[in-house]
Amino acid sequence: MMDIIFIKELTVFASVGVYDWEKTIKQRLVFNIEMAWDFEKAAQSDDVANCLNYATVSQAVIKFVESQHFDLVETIAYRLVKLLKVRFNIPWIKIELHKPQAVAQANSVGVIVERGSRLVHK
Numbered sequence: 001m002m003d004i005i006f007i008k009e010l011t012v013f014a015s016v017g018v019y020d021w022e023k024t025i026k027q028r029l030v031f032n033i034e035m036a037w038d039f040e041k042a043a044q045s046d047d048v049a050n051c052l053n054y055a056t057v058s059q060a061v062i063k064f065v066e067s068q069h070f071d072l073v074e075t076i077a078y079r080l081v082k083l084l085k086v087r088f089n090i091p092w093i094k095i096e097l098h099k100p101q102a103v104a105q106a107n108s109v110g111v112i113v114e115r116g117s118r119l120v121h122k
């Protein structure tokens with residue numbers, strides 16, 4: 001059995017890009033995040049203290065992405081997945097990072113990183 005928490009289309013305006021002009025502006029990044037979590041304790045207690053709080057995770061994403069300039073979307077995804085997995089003790093996490101305005105002819109471009117095991121033992 002596997003329970004999943006998701007965050008869809010979390011938008012963050014970031015200093016991101018390899019070109020000089022990109023270091024002077026903010027650009028829209030969009031995150032889709034999926035995280036495995038065992039809902040047993042949260043559902044039994046109906047207590048937010050026992051869940052993986054999607055609001056807290058969202059704030060951690062925003063704070064990290066806004067903290068500095070990044071040249072590559074890979075760098076953001078790679079460091080962010082490590083940060084979230086460790087800080088929130090997430091057994092499996094998948095982050096899809098879009099930079100929608102990067103390629104005019106494309107609807108979106110970006111990267112996907114996935115870490116850990118989806119099998120949460122109950």
Ligand SMILES: Nc1nc2c(c(=O)[nH]1)N=C([C@H](O)[C@@H](O)CO)CN2
Nearest residue numbers: 016017018019071072073074102103
């Ligand atoms: N694989 C990547 N390719 C490119 C990136 C990137 O972060 N990862 N970035 C750029 C530029 O910053 C581009 O987004 C400007 O439009 C080019 N290729």
